[in-house]
Amino acid sequence: MLSVAFGIGVLLALAGGTAAKGCNASQQLVSELVQRMEDSVKVNEMPNPSILLALNLVEATWNYTHKWLLQRIKEEAVTRAQKDMTSGKVALYVLSLLSSCKDPRHVQALGKTINLVQVLQQKTDEEVARLVVDGIPKTTLYSVSLDALALCLAGAGGYQVASALLAKQVLSPDSHLSVDTRAVAALAMTCTYGHTDLQDLQELLREALHNVTNGFLDEQEKSGGMIGNIYSMGLALQALESTQEFYALREWNSTQACNMVYSHDYRLPMAIAQVLPPLVGRSYLDAADLNCTTGMSPNPEPSLSPKLGTAGDHRNIEVHYTITNTLQGTPFSYTTTVQVPAGSVLLRVLQAAQEKDPDIFRFQTKQTFWGPMVISIHGLAADLDQRTYWEFLSGGVPLQEGVGTYKPRDGEHIQANFTTYPNYGGTTMEGIKSYL
Ligand code: B12
Ligand SMILES: *[C@@H]1O[C@H](CO)[C@@H](O)[C@H](O)[C@H]1NC(C)=O
Ligand SMILES: *[C@@H]1O[C@H](CO)[C@@H](O)[C@H](O)[C@H]1NC(C)=O
Ligand SMILES: *[C@@H]1O[C@H](CO)[C@@H](O)[C@H](O)[C@H]1NC(C)=O
Ligand SMILES: *[C@@H]1O[C@H](CO)[C@@H](O)[C@H](O)[C@H]1NC(C)=O
Ligand SMILES: *[C@@H]1O[C@H](CO)[C@@H](O)[C@H](O)[C@H]1NC(C)=O
Ligand SMILES: *[C@@H]1O[C@H](CO)[C@@H](O)[C@H](O)[C@H]1NC(C)=O
Secondary structure, three states: HHHHHHHHHHHHHHHHOOOOOOOOOOOHHHHHHHHHHHHHOOOOOOOOHHOOOOOOOOOOOOOHHHHHHHHHHHHHHHHHHHOOOHHHHHOOOOOOOHOOOOOOEEEEEEEEEOOHHHHHHHHHHHHHHHHHHOOOOOHHHHHHHHHHHHHOOOOOOOHHHHHHHHHHHHOOOOOOOOOOHHHHHHHHHHHHHHHOOOOHHHHHHHHHHHHHHHHHHHHHHOOOOEEEEEEEEHHHHHHHHHHHHOOOOOOOOOOOHHHHHOOOEEEEEEEEHHHHHOOOOOOHHHHOOOOOOOOOOOOOOOOOOOOOOEEEEEEEEEEEEEEEEEOOOOEEEEEEEEEEEEEHHHHHHHHHHHHHOOHHEEEEEEEOOEEEEEEEOOOOOEEOOOOEEEEEEOEEEEEEOOOOOOOOOOOOOEEEEEEEEEOOHHHHOOOHHHHH
């Protein structure tokens, strides 16, 4: 057993000592990133709980934007949480409220009151039931991780079994969880570890946490600082900063990983919201222990108005674009070549292809916190229940950004391939029953 090396004595010996390691970002960088998040808040868009959470974690000065975001989040919670939100979204709402020192059990807005923790418990129960029966959750293990974390931090029940299932998934050889998912699972498991008295559950969590953290450290060493890709770094750093006791026998030199983050110019507000907390040594685990300041900076009310996109330069580039489906119904594959202004995002390519030949290249998007997500091409729609989606690739390699962010090069060949995301297998009821 791996856990033998981590006897209680070792843990106790380490508890008092080492200071939090992690990134020590300059105040200037932090302010710049805070500013970008604040500027992204628009009255006509959905309020993003991840942004409120990040602003609170870095203790950004309260101002109108902040206050407005909190109010809109309460309004969305009372009107939509029960019916229209996935478990993971409710979890993010709970985390954002906790970080604002608001009680998620009594959310009041628009003359209504809701117990958001209870809603989260119900939705988590549904995820867990699916996971136990089918080996896959209703949504994703990433969301189940957020659920367990939020329930644990809110001091509610239901997170132990979810964390145990996450640990099993982490340790299953055929689950292949992404860095992002393992990172959030690690945060949830760390919270659970600190709040449970069940010895065998602790043992399981310790083993899974040992696996995740050492896996991240191996990857950092192998890849010169990178853990996953630049957009998973924020969550990976949050996990490594708050799980030190689980890789206690190993030294984490965070310099390389932090430099990796410093060298990237994060523009997407959602990406900033995940990467900012670890830059000041915080993680989502701190969401419930913040000292909320009551003082508001005397800023005037901002306009919160939508901004216009910047115009590209006048040179055109040529992009080849292929759409392929071999998965469902009649297979098809079509290729076209379009001209777009240099510096255009991929969405512009899809639009140009659609204008040229709408019968073939028609498509639909849905607005998300990461930008526009392509949900249908050529009349073939992604389906949550069947776990299908349109994947974007270049030269056979999946893109690390979406169509609203990625900027193709001249002559590049972009593919959209209708495919499925993994059915995480390998879960069994064995060893789980005791926490149900
Ligand atoms: C699960 C997941 C998916 C699932 C979502 C399935 C589902 N039904 O939940 C699937 C497999 C479909 C997916 C697809 C893609 N994803 Co994804 N995804 C994630 C992950 C791991 C968790 C998201 C989540 O559940 N959040 C919690 C829920 C509660 O919040 P939510 O707002 O409801 O989440 C929604 C959005 O996140 C959206 N979504 C998921 N991925 C992406 C990517 C883009 C570009 C957009 C616009 C929306 C989007 O789907 C979620 C469910 O509706 C994140 C990791 C992270 N760090 O956040 C990566 C992540 C968001 N995805 C990423 C990428 C790159 C993609 C793809 C572009 C990959 C590709 N090469 O095709 C595609 C999208 C293509 C398209 N059609 O437009 C990147 C985005 C980076 C960036 N700069 O934009 C991330 C950060 C992973 C990473 N580290 O690289 N993804
Ligand atoms: C973090 O950086 C600041 C200045 O940039 C420095 O004063 C401080 O000592 C550093 N802290 C740690 C823990 O490295
Ligand atoms: C909010 O306060 C920050 C300082 O924390 C400031 O930089 C920002 O411009 C303010 N935003 C608005 C909209 O007033
Ligand atoms: C973590 O567990 C997976 C699945 O069993 C395994 O493939 C991997 O090697 C383990 N990693 C570490 C660092 O222990
Ligand atoms: C940490 O890594 C950096 C960059 O790789 C290196 O310069 C530094 O000496 C290392 N620090 C320690 C304490 O090993
Ligand atoms: C909040 O304040 C208390 C008492 O002043 C302090 O002990 C604690 O560390 C603070 N927490 C944070 C996250 O700053
Ligand atoms: C496209 O998706 C199909 C169905 O999932 C898969 O078999 C194929 O390998 C994918 N092609 C690429 C280039 O990823």
